[in-house]
Amino acid sequence: MAKKILLNNIEVPGLANFEVYRQLGGYSAVEKALKSLSPDEVTEEVKKSGLRGRGGAGFPTGMKWGFIDKKSGNPRYFVCNFDESEPGTFKDRHIGQLNPHQLIEGMILGSYALGARKSYIYIRGELFYVLSIIEKAIDEAYRNGLLGENILGSGYSLDLYCHPGGGAYICGEETALLESLEGKRGNPRIKPPFPAVVGLYGCPTVVNNVETIAALPWILNNGGAAYSAIGVENSKGTKLISACGHINKPGVYEIELGLPVEEFIFSDEYCGGIRNGNKLKAVVAGGSSVPILTASLILKTAKGEPRLMSYESLADGGFETGTMLGSGGFIVMDDTTCMVKNLLTFARFYHHESCGQCSPCREGTGWMEKILTRIENGNGTMKDIDLLVDIAKHIEGNTICPLGDAAAWPVASAIRHFREEFEEHVKLQRCPLSR
């Protein structure tokens, strides 16, 4: 059995209630940290754990905390990124809905380490019903002396609030999120300066993903070394994977990093294989933004080694033959899937979600959507396929934030690995798979 850190109690009835969470040992990490560890010692444990950001970029969490400017004398902020809008990703909702106190406990730990006195959970507006669950849990935590003035008599005080978004994928990008939290349009900021120096209201700020924060209680209870003993290479600990598409058992799974992809897709413990006995055709392994891979490349690297669910193994082969772990949004497609149509929905998504600040992203995403619509409807030409590749190349690396790259990579990779399917649409002047 794989080790469970994030979901070990997820099936306990009433887990969202304070008493149930407390009885299972909840908030013991807060007790331990606030009573016996200094803020820097908490940061040290997180550094030792090797925990990397679970929002998609995989940046080492302890190192990020280390950048926070503690000398400026300005207030510091700790912000939870609960925007969860990357297509294929639905893991944070699982935690927020079923185990809100784990997130709150992590928020207290992170806030204490960074010296924040006000912290925010920015949650996408569509998930208002989850916001209500978390706010109820926050009230319970206040009533039990775990939030507010002088927490557990430690002298440390913290206020924690939820803040709803308004429907905009770009607000998951951390500087756009901060703009949005300030009551503005979600336009990403130019970096540097990074939020650790100039963040919310111009003050030092750390933004972390829900899953990253939810791992903190376990790390503080068990020690950073115990966490880093799990996993492979620089992929430490466990990761939530939200699996969807043409599999028998869609859902949220906690895996130890390093699990073979083949086992994840085909074993009954996880996805349970492909639906209706169909054949695996393609996988998008880390949310819609990462390169798509063929069945053979997701199961084995170009060198013929088994592909593992880890940052390193999924990236093996670069963008030619590899992909990324990303947010852990694992989208599985069987042989009934049209690659052009699937890509078209992603292109439409990025066009819709571009904030419009950079012309390569604003215009390029629109062109890609238009050309893909043309190809899918049977009006495309062979030149259109090369044009798509060309547009993707011109967006990549030429924008303020990574949404531009996120829009370009799916297009470039789909054509790299499934070019003949695009060509067939052009030759037949229709989708070969449409009825």
Add this chain to the structure above:
Amino acid sequence: MEDKNKITEFNSETLDLVNRIIKRYPQGKQKSALLPVLHIAQSENNGWLCSETMDYVASLLGIQPIEVYEVATFYSMFNLQPVGNCVIEVCQTGPCLLNGADELLAHFEKRLGIKSGETTSDGKFSLKTVECLAACGNAPVIQVGTEYHENLTIQKADELLDRWQAENKISHTNPYV
């Protein structure tokens, strides 16, 4: 439906809520309350934001009306035109499409006799397509107000529609209550 009760003032209960929300942000940063307050305002203004309501929100937060318009036009959850009593939002992104979101949308269009983006002539329903709702494991998914309905089938969609028809469903309720 355009002119009924355009909200240019909250009642005292809603004002209390709004003031509590404003206090969550540091002094002088009350603009931060804009998104939560717009959600509340939209729910009280029959599910959409007219300029009168947005001007009122601006005055409440002590900011310029343009600052409110900028934000309201940026975020897709805010409707800038009148909508029906019950707004049905159908997810159209890849993972939902892999599980029949196309057929589901077509079915809603057929049953309601409208296209996505339109409102039925009796003002009861509006249909909207939206992007990934972070529930792809239970695709296809729709959202109605603060409710999610997951693992939808044509049959389940019909049951929901029948129920909403019968009870005159209103989807825009204050999300904080």
